[in-house]
Amino acid sequence: MLTAAEVRSACRTGNLTGATPGLAPGFVQANLVMLPKDWAFDFLLFCQRNPKPCPLLDVTDAGDPEPRAVAPGADLRVDLPAYRIWKNGELVAEPTDVREYWRDDLVSFVIGCSFTFENALIERCIPVRHIEQNRNVPMYRTNRPCKSAGRFSGPMVVSMRPLTPEQAIAATLVCGKFPLAHGAPIHFGDPAALAIADITKPDYGDAVEIRCGEQPVFWACGVTPQAALAQAKPPFAITHKPGHMFLTDLRDRDLET
């Protein structure tokens, strides 16, 4: 079992460039958004108004790549396995290190991730299919609008885990204790109710098997900001690559209410 610091170190040396589900269990994983200072108020307001997809764990000062509240000493420019570079809302690169893209006006937003509650599910013998299948979690754009904030708006992105109804009820109670990790599900059953056309074709991550007796269960997802970036088209932004998260020094229990 790796610690969060060991995962970050493996990213920093280039030895880890893959997705992070199931890594360093017990440590809080996080989504990342970096934006120029003149876009930061709108985005901070977007997170305040949409706490379910965008629960804030830490926000840095402009130009400071160290997330002091959640991982003192870490460097957000090198400590993730993979990043996405955005120009005018278009994805232009997926590097494993963003030091060459770094700017002194960037504010970094560290946002909670559903991987936190997956450990709690596994402890209760509730299956997490993408971990069983050693895949990235499947994620989908939906027709649920986020509350807009300044120049930011867009649809909620969700993650999906297949569960039996009994498991879905237990998972709702467990996840409800983790509001900073997206909390309880937002929907289960018919994907069409969220305007998801084909559950076997996720917009981000990998498809997973849905077995007999199971229904898809959907949670708000920290990739939501990437859909908002694509709509708002800021001249420049950096995010994590979906599923390739930042490992914080927080423990899952720190987020439990």
Added chain:
Amino acid sequence: MLTAAEVRSACRTGNLTGATPGLAPGFVQANLVMLPKDWAFDFLLFCQRNPKPCPLLDVTDAGDPEPRAVAPGADLRVDLPAYRIWKNGELVAEPTDVREYWRDDLVSFVIGCSFTFENALIERCIPVRHIEQNRNVPMYRTNRPCKSAGRFSGPMVVSMRPLTPEQAIAATLVCGKFPLAHGAPIHFGDPAALAIADITKPDYGDAVEIRCGEQPVFWACGVTPQAALAQAKPPFAITHKPGHMFLTDLRDRDLET
């Protein structure tokens, strides 16, 4: 028993200009800070980093006096009993209506208030002395620094309620369920540990009686931003007058975790 809308209406017509403890029980009361847009990011970040004294309930768009998330249709410029006008960090006026001071670049921050958990305390027969004595809650500046954010820094301000140790333990459990209303206490007992020189001389609000067998119990307070304003000295700001809160349409149970 008044509703929140009735209290707001009484403020709007000028019939209510006094402090609001105990009014419209069951409705969430809130602190108010209004700042020019160019100061809003720093203050939003200050709240994000200091959620115990500054739990955000709503943040408006610049120029919009309606707190759409917590009281649709309300007008933050007239619906509070009393306000404070700040220029360069100095308190310059305490009007009961701020329409003449309004500016189209003002962003309004609606911040949770300990009056929310007082109802929960009273329901459990835990005494709330300032309500018993029909006074404003006593509030004190402390030596506990807030986390700074941009131009904002300053000491935590606390509210105080005298309780027996048994009551303090019960109150800790009850208040812990209301993180958006300052949550559990931050200290009890010796006021000197917070650098409070004289418990009978609060910095804001009114002194209350501390009876034999009781200790002062201290909670983070939503007047904390006013101490930060006094240090940061923005050219212009509006806040509520301490104890003279905004009544939202949220119910206390909406904030319970």
